[in-house]
Amino acid sequence: MLPMRAAILTLLLGAAPVAFPSQAESIKVTIDGLVYAPAEIEAKVGDEIEWVNKDALVHTATLNGGAEVLLPAKKSGRLVLQQPGSFDYICRYHPNMKGHITVRP
Template sequence: MTALLLDRRQLLLGGAALLAIGGPARAEASTVRITVEKLAFVPEEITVRAGDTIEWVNKDPFAHTATVKGGWEVAIPPGKTGTRVAAAGDDIEYYCRFHPNMKGRIVVSA
């Protein structure tokens, strides 16, 4: 029984030490920007992690969308931004509903 208590105490002290020094490294969510300009998504393909925010910045004088067929759509007004938080399984191709020749791809890494 004494050995069990000692093991628990060591485990608690070890955990407290990790918390004191910041714990194990943890990746923070970030924002990945895509510029919409001259009827193109730049860059055309991005790789993000689940939880990252994707932000489309529209520099064109007209509206665009980031549309997934049968899925979601983000409106991107002229001179404004549109955002979406990447989810696991979001490996998709998207396009602008108003300008179907505009295409992009999002890959979600583990």
């Protein structure tokens, strides 16, 4: 029954990314009507944030830590979080747009 065992092992390995909660995640933030939604997110180092811009305007996600993601009209952009911390971000063109990311180690 060796082939059967091999099949079960393959299944378990295949399921591993779901089984480990520490696996990096992708977190989606939608921009619609000059608002980041959700405005507050929590993530961990290695996670990726994807901003989806539904507006007909160009936006950015400009972090107080220095990173900036350009978000053309009707497009999306991504950022992989490299360091822990608490980051406010705004849109360079519409500074009243505000978001916040808490990044855990």
